[in-house]
Amino acid sequence: MIDPISALGIATAAFNTIKKGFEIGKDVESMYGDMGKWMGAVSDINQAEKQAKNPPIFKKIFVGASVEEEALNAFAAKKKAQSMEAELRQYISFTLGPHAWQELLQMQAKISKINKLVDEGYVLTRTKYGFVDCKNSSGRSVNIFGLFRSPAGFSWIAFFFPFAVCSQ
Numbered sequence: 400m401i402d403p404i405s406a407l408g409i410a411t412a413a414f415n416t417i418k419k420g421f422e423i424g425k426d427v428e429s430m431y432g433d434m435g436k437w438m439g440a441v442s443d444i445n446q447a448e449k450q451a452k453n454p455p456i457f458k459k460i461f462v463g464a465s466v467e468e469e470a471l472n473a474f475a476a477k478k479k480a481q482s483m484e485a486e487l488r489q490y491i492s493f494t495l496g497p498h499a500w501q502e503l504l505q506m507q508a509k510i511s512k513i514n515k516l517v518d519e520g521y522v523l524t525r526t527k528y529g530f531v532d533c534k535n536s537s538g539r540s541v542n543i544f545g546l547f548r549s550p551a552g553f554s555w556i557a558f559f560f561p562f563a564v565c566s567q
Contacts, residue, residue, distance in 0.1 A: 403447040403469075403476035410440035414483045421490050437487070438507065441480045448473040516541055 401409075413436040420430045427434075451470040488500045513533065517523070521533045521541060533541045 401443055403444050403451075403473045406440045406443035406447065407476040407479055410437050410444065410480055410483065413437035413440065414487065417487065417490075421494075427491060427494050434487075437483070441484065444473070444476045444480050448477050 413433045416433045417430050417437065420433070447469070451466070451473040454466050454469070491499050491503065513523070516533050519535075521535045524532050524534060526532050535541075
């Protein structure tokens with residue numbers, strides 16, 4: 400994790416690139432790399448804010464006044480990131496539809512969950528039916544898709560009872 404001021408600089412640079420792309424008419428799909436940089440920097444800002452709210456005891460004892468300065472920097476960075484997020488949410492909603500931002504956040508949460516499991520030692524594998532499975536070294540499997548172990552977007556209820564889901 401980097402400090403909130405550096406993360407804010409990265410987020411601002413990525414945001415300005417995204418904003419310029421929208422102004423010249425680039426499509427959202429061509430700016431996913433910059434959006435990824437922006438989201439990573441915002442994640443670092445949020446992590447810095449969490450750490451500033453509850454700093455380690457050695458930092459409170461040995462560093463002193465710097466804890467308050469870090470908290471203020473993290474707070475200011477978070478507020479700036481929130482305003483950038485609101486503007487970016489509007490751009491994406493206007494371009495891809497009103498639910499696109501929520502889909503993006505859901506996808507980000509799923510990828511974050513998978514990355515956390517991989518960091519804990521789990522391995523992604525494919526089952527014989529083509530589904531993705533996440534297992535640790537002892538063979539314990541973790542459900543990464545939800546209730547029915549199916550890929551996101553697939554509904555068993557709609558598969559077996561289409562008349563109940565598709566009727567108007």
